Structure formats: C-alpha cells, structure tokens
Amino acid sequence: MSIPCFFDEQSLRAGQDWDPQLTESLLASEHLIVLSSSHIQPLDWVNEEINRFRTQTGNLPLGTGRRLIFVLLDVEAKGVGRIQNIDVILKAKEYPAKNLTHLRTTPLWADLITKIKEGLLFDANAIPVCLAVLALTRKRFEDLYDNDTDGFADKVRRRLASTRRRLDSAASVGQLKDSYGATPYDWKPYGESTPIGRILDELKDSVNRQLPAGAKSFVWDRLGDNFYHPSPRPGARDALRTMKTGLAVFVVDPLSLHDDDMVLRLNLLDQYFEDDRTAILVLASEVVEQHRELLKLVDETATTLFEHFYKSPLRRQYARFGFHLCANLDMELVLRTTLGPHAHVDLPAAVSPFVTEGVALPARL
16 A cells, blocks of 8 residues: 655755645645654644644544544543544553664554554445454464473474474474464464465455445454453453454464464354354465465366356355365365255255365355
C-alpha cells in the first residue's frame, strides 16, 4: 500500500507561517493518523489539529470516508470518544524503551501497519469473516520446548522425524523456533518465509479480486486478544461472542497442538465443525518437494480442473476436491463431507469445509 503522506518536518516550507500550511494540508488530507504518546498529549497545537480535522469530517463515523486513527504508543488517548484505537505498541510496552526507528525492524511494526491498512481500507458494506490462527508465539514455543513441558520437545521431535526432518543440532532447533513470532499471526507455515497473517491478507485480496461485479468483498475480523489469553476458556468464549457474522476461518498449526492450552482453544470451536460457513485449515509445518512437483504437474496436464479450483472467478458451489491425499482417512473425509449431508433428508443440504494437513478446499461462503 503506497499512500502520499504529509510530514511536518519534510513538508513545511521554511520561512513561512506554518499554521496556514497545516490547515491547508489538513483540508487536503483524506485521513489523519495520530501517534499518541505522553509527549504530545499536553501540546495544545496537536489537540487543535485533531479538532480541526474532526470538524472538517463532520465527526463522520468509520466507514463513511475520511479516517481519524489513533496509534497508542505509551498512554491511552484522551477525549477521542468512541473512535477505535490501535494499541498493539501500547500493549507490548515497547515504547519509549525502543524508539519508532527501532520498532520498524520488529514484527510489531508489521502488525501495526496491517491494522492501519485495515482501518484505512475499511468498507462498511464489506462482509466480515471471523479469523483466528491457532499457533504458538515464539516465547511460548521456547518455554515449552526448552523446558520439555509435558514432553513437548520430545513430541515435536518425533512428529517432525516422521516427515524426515530431524532436530539434531542447535541450528535445526533454532530454525524451527524462527518459524514462530511475537503473535500467532507471525507463524510461518510449510517452510515459508512469509508470516501466516500476511499470507492470509494476500489470499483474501486475491479472493476479492475474483468476485463478480457488484458482489460484496470480504474483510478479516480477527478474534480479539482474549482468545489467546493464558487462561483460554473464559477469554476464548468472550472473544467468540464478538463474532459479527457466521463466516469464519480458523488456521491451525499442528505442532502447536502439542500444547494443551492450544487444544483447549481448538475444542472451544467445536460449535463451528458442522457449519458450512466455516473453513478450518490445518497447515503442514513444511511441504515436501514432491507436493510442489505434483501441484505443478496437475497445473500443466489437467488445466481445466486446476483452473476451476485455483484460478477461476468465485463460484456459488464447488465439488469436493481432494489433492495430494496420502491416506485412506483423507479419502474417507472427502466422501464424508460430500455424501454425509445428503443422508439427512430432513435437513437442508450443507457444504462442509475440507480439512486436512497441508491441503484446504474452498468453503462455500
């Protein structure tokens, strides 16, 4: 996202009264982003700029055009009414110990930019899709692995050994730890260098580009921090109650399920297991080269099939498609989700999401 911005030190012209210049820039600006800290709150001229912008927007609510966004650095913003704030830096308590230049090199900054982008591009007419990633943070993974809590390290080593990946050196263990980050959305699945949060944003944008003319677009509605609270049961339930729609996508890291707290969070989602508006994606920790080669082969030889499921404009319905199935249970899953709903003749036909490690079929939205 590239947006022309006004910065006072770069944009004000020397030797001229800066007040008219600021007023002119405020009038011309579509959005105002305020980095709110204990240093600026006592400053009258900062509050005056905010009030001018709010007056120009006519106190319009979010979703009606211009945006006023407060990024909280080390204190809560005062007198902002019901305007939604972005508090990822405030909650992390990284500022002012780390200045903004330093923070720009951390995953926290990427999360901040994502939230700003979501705020700027918010569309009141878009369809929210509840999103949660069930993956450990790096800190939690390190605590469990280094202390071998409840045999966590041994379970992870045995699980990865089954995929011919061995954790037999400090470097290999460090590489695995590097796949986790400050938040669940910083987890890097199947050997990717890109965090799952960014992957999901790119996939959502790709889906929206394939919508027919006039169709509503989709936006992620991430479950709140309560879902990831150390005591998950009450927090997760509170977070689930905030869901604005029945549409939901849950992404699962199978290695993280060796943590009992993560299993508890997953079990609390069981109400969505029979909902055809839910997609549950269990992603592989890494993908063997044969999978990539098989995907390329299908693309080159079965073009019509491949393009229908992977590249065509979004359809109203899809057949169940099992790709790279490696076990009888995978085949049975496709049969169950295809035939099962039709066995209940007294119930409306449903479409269940396809869930398997490393493969995910489109869920009917």
